[in-house]
Amino acid sequence: MERKNSSVEGIKMSKMQKSLFKKANELSILCGTEVAIIIFSIGGQPVLFGKPDVESVVYHFMEAKHPAALRNYMKMKKKEEEKKGERKIY
Template identity: 55%
Template structure:
């Protein structure tokens, strides 16, 4: 099932409108982050939800970009006291982009795993464990040990990704 193009008009149902806003907002902020990362652009976005709640994205910060825009300032003011001004924030944006890519890959992998679980033909041992012979039990033990190591590795990756996301959210909060 592919994506459908929808007609550009106001969504009548309030619940659907809120869902559409959330999805589109996330996509918009993701694109803004990519623009910042790829082009070293200064970007500021403010969006109000249908419920009136404000959401913002700004790089290097909303204040810097809005001040520059309102004052028609052609060049940003150098700030030596901000470690995130040039290198640090750009690195965090790149890490966030990588984490978002990894998240998409993991979502696809999860769907594949769900499909494999639903398909009983992928089961290695069709007999109950009490009916396995010694060689089959050794193969099962090896498979379970490998699965255990893979799960530990995957868990470490997820924890690292979550830490990066929390760090980025903390930085964004401090910037706002």
């Protein structure tokens, strides 16, 4: 039963991601904006969407010197380092 539920949830998530990416693409085209979406699955795998591409949008964000950019980047790096430390223990 649990396998069926996870399969159904996976299908729902896939449809929602597709819909979100479609809307983000429309927003980018209609407004002439750059868009990046990064979603982490329950398993920790990233799902990326970017217009024109994720890397350039994230780079642009980091270069904007927005106060949240550096703070969020540092939090992300700290979490990565913590995960690396946890892996070494086991």
